[in-house]
Amino acid sequence: MEQFKRFKEEITRFLMMYKFALDSLETKIEILKEEFHFLHDYNPIEHTKSRLKSPESILNKMNRKGCDISFVSIRDKIKDIAGLRITCSFVSDIYRIREMLRSQSDLTILETKDYIEHPKPNGYQSLHLIVEVPVYMSDRQEKVCVEVQIRTIAMDFWASLEHKIFYKYNEAVPLRLLQELKEAADSAAALDKQMERLHNEIAEIKENHEASEIAKTKRIIIKDQEYQIPAALLEMIDIGQGND
Template identity: 65%
Template sequence: MENNHFFDLNYLKEMRVELTRFMMAYKFACDEINTKINILSDEFNYIHDYNPIEHVKSRIKSPESIFKKVQRKGYDFSLASIRENIRDIAGVRITCSFISDIYVLSEMLQNQGDIKVVEVKDYIKTPKPNGYQSLHMIVEIPIFMSDRTENTYVEIQIRTIAMDFWASLEHKIYYKYNKEIPGGLANELRNAALVAAELDRKMEWLHKEVSVIKEENSEDTGLAFLENGDIPAFLLKALSEYQKRIGHE
């Protein structure tokens, strides 16, 4: 009897360790993706004159939410089955300024060597029936632990501010009515999604027009410098800093 009891305690301890490792892998995966996004954001801030990243949020599904989804989908309750079939346990949402930013940022992330793209769903080009728009990617990244490497799935959602605004409020309304929205309200929500999409298109157009004007002004300014023989102040400052560094003041 005592041996069986001892075995049960060891088994429970092992299960607790495995469950902890299981959930930690997803936390670390979120941290990895967030680090990659922060690096891109810092690069945009320090080197480029425009940062497309507005907000970043991440979350890990709770064990209760995971098991409910497993039960709803009819998957096996083993950790191996959950790891393979439930691919949105770790989730990162990136909010961008403009629609074009979504695809630029998506390509940058997909081109990183340790990110394996498993699936892409473009709900911008093909919105969901309720009007929902976003770009979804399921990616797999390696998480290096003390005694193993866990290849872990992360769902990345990339959307504009307008898409995020609509999705957040739709979610609140959806759950307020216990997932049974009256037909009239559902139609109004779809119409609101169309309005948000039109706003995104208008802002995208304005963004491109401003970029064209800025580029033309930049070219004109550059020619003026050449004609007048003047050196821009920022170049003089950079040259001065360089000279100080090499000791040739």
Template identity: 70%
Template structure:
């Protein structure tokens, strides 16, 4: 009788163990995203406070569903084990950062690596080398240390950094071809690329305008500072009586 009970309970224990392993596996990727999003939020607040400028428009994150992971495992012929999945599937966790200008993309990349010490394992620069359909974005595969109760895990996260224009094009391209499994006709592919090129020209134009306005603002600030300095150095200059009284009252 004991033997029969053991045989019945064995699959249940195995199932519980598998469930725990899978749950822990999925939690690691969510924790890695939480860690990254906290770092990005710090960057945003620091930029806004110190520079009165925020290069990050918004972020979006996701962890693949278990069903999506299993489908990819089957499609790629990967052995169904936790270690093999971690080794061969690198986009289980994804973070998309949308920036204002192209230069912001590389600035954020450098900060993620230098200031937060993230290890970048792979870089795919689709801005310098767009895909044939015109897709542009900077893809990074980074390792994020996640501190679990039984040790530290280095979790791989795919980060995509792109401008608003790049994101606009990519989002609409995805909607247009969602669940379309056939090859894209060459005429439509050419139109897609032309639309992406138009978005790229807009990116470059807006960045140029931003740069030129920044120079004008800096020159104006320097002129104002110079004017104040000249005024204070003038021997005949006197502060208004109201300001002198205010200064005395605060002593």
């Protein structure tokens, strides 16, 4: 009984490290999201979703790998015990978020798998990162791995439905269905490209309009005649306001 109690405490403490790593990473993502929105009036992150593997799932994966069952072995062999999925609007957002994570001095990206540049044969697309996160326990610091998946809404929609279609499907999938799923993935990728092009064009129109509005503020109209305000006069106005 005492041995079981000790084991339960050990596995609870072990999984808590991964929960804390997820909490820390989600806090960072939230800060980056708010900062980006404040500076650029745009939010690259639609939503996030985190998960922890259950002890049963961890043991099953270790058995499939044929590994020894120990906490040291589990930490060494399984890098996706903690997982964070980040869903974006556009493909460019995916790589922007990766760079935002890379710029964090206390995070280390240990591994990158780019299934956008190199999609899986079935059409799956996503950017997978293994990120090492520092976790500060009461008596020590631990470096814990978290798998981060970054994908667009279209990629996430396809992946979620593909998983539901094949969940617990043990028989060979007909070739026709595999081809249709691949075509659906190609359609999702084409939609991503089209929507990003539209987004960029609209952003350019908005930028040109704002530039035009700024230019108008540097002109005055007297008796239907438009005059450009000299730069030196604008500078004097700025100086005067500064003295106030």
